[in-house]
Amino acid sequence: MSPFQMKFTSIMMEMTVEEKKIIKRLDKCDFTEIHKYFVDKNEARKALPKEEKQKLKEEADRLQEEFGYCILDGHREKIGNFKTEPPGLFRGRGDHPKMGMLKKRIMPEDVIINCSRDSKIPEPPPGHKWKEVRFDNTVTWLASWTENIQNSIKYIMLNPSSKLKGEKDWQKYEVARRLKGVVDKIRFQYRFDWKSREMRKRQRAVALYFIDKLALRAGNEKEEGETADTVGCCSLRVEHIQLHHELDGQEHVVEFDFLGKDCIRYYNKVPVEKPVFKNLQLFMENKDPGDDLFDRLNTSTLNKHLQDLMDGLTAKVFRTYNASITLQEQLKALTSAEDNIAAKILSYNRANRAVAILCNHQRATPKTFEKSMQNLQTKIDAKKEQLAMAKQELKRAKADAKARKDVKSKSNVDKKKKLLAKLEEQLMKLCTQATDKEENKQVALGTSKLNYLDPRISVAWCKKFGVPVEKIYNKTQREKFAWAIDMADEEFEF
């Protein structure tokens, strides 16, 4: 049974009286034919002749050109998502209570346009009207509508390459850099608060320790039954941790096991400082598994406290700070100036990976992983064979040169030496690739690279070690991080 056959009430509601006469139970329906119809349609599109595909692409480009840009403060800026989302079945992630509900088509009558008073106001499609046209320059969105599944607002906003988003991004990292200046004090403070007479403070201090040490998310409370059951730091429940006085030779170990954002599992066994352990025991006393671990704490009181410690400080700043500082430290520790470019890039990826692991950015093992690993191994074996051959040839050439002592045979030795060196370098590169791939099997690097790592750290590293920025950031990423590429020299320090 497909996941969607679980939840059909919203579809039943959309059916006409006539349809309801024919279809009484959706779970008894056979959908294989309609499924096949869409699969075939997809195939047909793929099999289209070249010219037809070209035409389709041109049409898409035309749409992008006409609707994909706006003028902000006199500059033409790219829009991130310039189309509304099409109707369809809501999937959601993990065990979502609303899975399979019908997502309705967005009509012009649902859409609010936000633009300048003196701009050319976009025309609604013929025969339609916008819900509203407003001129609010205190917000950044260009259009919005309310989506019918969660009843939340969706927005049309600018692309990350825009000046507006770039400046916001820069600000974000500047806040994180300010945290660097006060983090020692804050750490001292929360250690002190572990002993507070007030339970409220103790919980806050332990939670903050987790957020800082383990890069947990804040964990806002969620409306039950509206979304999948996931948690962050403040919303952890007793059932999500287990205490071990001693485990695998370590003392005071906390075993975390819970579903975080997007239902990604967080599993970790962490030795903690003794007062934390004692406090956790206290927090768990006389509670059921389903009870809140931090019953005297929520994200808004935590953030209020953080605001008092530093202007602009919130829980997520710790994630940004710890991610960026980790990248910087790891790059420093792993990079050697005398390495070749491939080895330096491996070092970069490893530093990036350390951050992704800290932030728990996981991915499913790619479907083709095993095979592609095997292919790589085959290449390595072939290269090794070539190398062995080249070694023999060099040996022979040397013997030959020794016997004949002429110019020609000497230059032949040089040639063989060069070949050998080239093959060795190629083998090294392949092995490096294999290592990188294996270590990256279940780690997703993209999110940290895009959202947590101050791009100036990477740019400075590139400049310092002579690695072209294109090796680290692709075109889109370079556009997003244009501000940093512009700004950072090799001396930049986070």
Place this chain on the structure above:
DNA sequence: CGAAAGACTTGGAAAAATTTTT
């Protein structure tokens, strides 16, 4: 004040595009 609404950032998977291999 707490709850709801609003605005904006962060997230992995799937689709599409591009590159490499056969």
Place this chain on the structure above:
DNA sequence: AAAAATTTTTCCAAGTCTTTCG
């Protein structure tokens, strides 16, 4: 030139945090 592998882009949410409302 087709197929396979890899990289990039799109998709569609799901979080965080701020503002507004009752």
